[in-house]
Amino acid sequence: MADASIIPAGITGIFDLLSPVAPGWGANLLRGLVRSLQIAFGAFGMGLIIGTFGAYGKLYGGPIVRDLAAIYTTLVRAVPELVMIILLYYAGTDLINRILEGLGYQRVDISGLVAGIVVLGFVQGAYATEVLRGAIKSIPQGEIEAARAYGMPPTLMMRRITLPAMLPHALPGLANLWLISTKDTALLAVVGFSELTLETRQAAGTTKAYMTFYLAAGALYLFITLFSSVILEWVEKRARRGMPSVKEAR
Amino acid sequence: MSNALGETEIEVPIETFPIHKEKDSSSQASKLPPHRIVLILIGLALVASAALFMRWDWLPQYGGLILQGLWRTIWILVVTVFLGFLLAVPLGLAQASGPAILAIPARAFCTVIRGTPLLVQLWLLYYGLGSLFPQYPWIRGSELWPYLRQAWPYAVLALTLSYAGYEGEVMRGAFAGVPKGQLESARAFGMPRFTIFRRIWLPQAIHRALPTLAGEAVLQLKSTPLVATITVVDLYSVASRVRQDTFLTYEPLLLLAAGYLVITGIIVMLFRRVERLIPSKLG
Numbered sequence: 001m002a003d004a005s006i007i008p009a010g011i012t013g014i015f016d017l018l019s020p021v022a023p024g025w026g027a028n029l030l031r032g033l034v035r036s037l038q039i040a041f042g043a044f045g046m047g048l049i050i051g052t053f054g055a056y057g058k059l060y061g062g063p064i065v066r067d068l069a070a071i072y073t074t075l076v077r078a079v080p081e082l083v084m085i086i087l088l089y090y091a092g093t094d095l096i097n098r099i100l101e102g103l104g105y106q107r108v109d110i111s112g113l114v115a116g117i118v119v120l121g122f123v124q125g126a127y128a129t130e131v132l133r134g135a136i137k138s139i140p141q142g143e144i145e146a147a148r149a150y151g152m153p154p155t156l157m158m159r160r161i162t163l164p165a166m167l168p169h170a171l172p173g174l175a176n177l178w179l180i181s182t183k184d185t186a187l188l189a190v191v192g193f194s195e196l197t198l199e200t201r202q203a204a205g206t207t208k209a210y211m212t213f214y215l216a217a218g219a220l221y222l223f224i225t226l227f228s229s230v231i232l233e234w235v236e237k238r239a240r241r242g243m244p245s246v247k248e249a250r
Numbered sequence: 251m252s253n254a255l256g257e258t259e260i261e262v263p264i265e266t267f268p269i270h271k272e273k274d275s276s277s278q279a280s281k282l283p284p285h286r287i288v289l290i291l292i293g294l295a296l297v298a299s300a301a302l303f304m305r306w307d308w309l310p311q312y313g314g315l316i317l318q319g320l321w322r323t324i325w326i327l328v329v330t331v332f333l334g335f336l337l338a339v340p341l342g343l344a345q346a347s348g349p350a351i352l353a354i355p356a357r358a359f360c361t362v363i364r365g366t367p368l369l370v371q372l373w374l375l376y377y378g379l380g381s382l383f384p385q386y387p388w389i390r391g392s393e394l395w396p397y398l399r400q401a402w403p404y405a406v407l408a409l410t411l412s413y414a415g416y417e418g419e420v421m422r423g424a425f426a427g428v429p430k431g432q433l434e435s436a437r438a439f440g441m442p443r444f445t446i447f448r449r450i451w452l453p454q455a456i457h458r459a460l461p462t463l464a465g466e467a468v469l470q471l472k473s474t475p476l477v478a479t480i481t482v483v484d485l486y487s488v489a490s491r492v493r494q495d496t497f498l499t500y501e502p503l504l505l506l507a508a509g510y511l512v513i514t515g516i517i518v519m520l521f522r523r524v525e526r527l528i529p530s531k532l533g
Contacts, residue, residue, distance in 0.1 A: 082486065218371070
């Protein structure tokens with residue numbers, strides 16, 4: 001009896017709850033989704049920049065740079081992302097403000113978006129370092145030696161030889177990192193940044209329709225994942241054109 | 251200078267095969283070059299200054315709670331890795347060589363688990379399922395109800411499913427990677443199918459998956475703090491409680507990070523030891 005009375009009400013209710021117009025919470029979820037994607041893009045981009053420097057440091061840096069890069073990647077990959085986020089989010093902003101006050105400046109209010117991007121980018125950077133290092137190492141070293149023999153300056157060599165040649169090797173790892181980055185944005189809900197997961201939680205808490213909203217959020221995340229893996233597969237195929245397929249080689 | 255010159259003049263006898271000696275001296279030199287000693291000293295100085303200048307007087311008061319949280323983190327980790335692995339074996343097997351009716355659901359399960367954040371899965375189970383259950387009187391009346399009202403079954407369920415999803419994909423590759431000849435020769439010996447699976451297929455697949463299993467176990471450890479968001483008192487939530495009680499920002503978090511580092515190190519060491527137990531001349 002109880003089921004019969006609940007289910008029809010639930011089904012008509014779902015579309016009202018998820019509709020993007022005012023009484024529904026669809027607009028909130030979509031806003032959260034956009035914020036999640038902004039952070040994921042930002043963090044992934046920052047991770048790529050850190051990763052490029054980290055990989056170069058690990059491969060070509062002096063002994064101290066190499067050790068520091070190793071400490072960075074080991075620490076960040078061993079400590080849970082949630083702990084890193086809390087540590088960098090609270091302690092990081094506190095530290096910046098203390099330094100600013102010490103130097104005689106005013107306290108700044110760091111926006112959640114920037115803090116989220118920096119924190120996740122820092123974590124992503126450690127993984128990207130390892131991915132890019134492996135990719136650079138899998139370039140035939142003769143290509144780099146030839147470039148050096150031509151007298152190319154390092155930045156030109158990086159732009160013309162190393163980065164294009166390593167891209168096909170790096171793409172599977174980077175694709176994985178992008179997927180991790182989209183999912184890690186959910187962790188920012190714990191520090192109160194209103195991205196998709198926190199918006200969902202608020203919508204669910206207000207309407208008490210927990211199942212509906214969490215399933216909807218799950219579907220949105222799944223959609224991002226599937227959509228990006230289609231695109232990433234296409235990009236990878238394009239970058240690897242003319243090279244033997246990995247699957248056939250196995 | 252003269253001393254150094256004098257030392258070089260005491261000629262080292264020419265060795266035709268200096269392999270061993272050079273290997274020894276070079277490995278010893280690479281272990282502790284001067285810059286690394288300096289780095290270690292800086293690290294020790296940082297730890298010492300943290301121990302001296304930061305506030306640690308709350309430690310004895312929360313010692314018991316910290317141990318309890320540590321125990322619960324490790325307990326959840328071990329239980330979910332074990333249960334998740336048990337689930338991952340059929341998931342991988344179904345995807346590697348099962349009929350479509352099993353392979354497609356297994357594949358869909360892995361895709362959904364790997365495509366959504368663990369936090370959403372956890373909250374879906376805890377808040378979603380947790381809000382559905384009380385509506386049914388027969389569930390409220392059942393023996394399981396006292397457990398379903400607590401948070402940890404949902405935490406264990408979510409983490410188990412998550413591990414199974416990721417590991418199912420790994421096991422699929424591992425099962426598919428076992429050389430066909432091994433299975434064919436087992437069949438030629440007249441082994442029953444389950445014996446082939448138990449004696450040949452599964453051990454070789456596990457051996458192939460072992461390095462990845464270690465990595466996944468570390469990843470699983472790194473996702474355990476999420477259970478703190480559904481009121482399970484693990485190591486992470488003890489640290490946040492200390493932060494709330496004492497208004498300290500850095501100390502509990504640094505200790506927490508150090509704790510996770512140590513557990514990660516132990517996991518990596520354990521798996522390395524297991525890997526060493528297995529003779530590695532397979533396939």
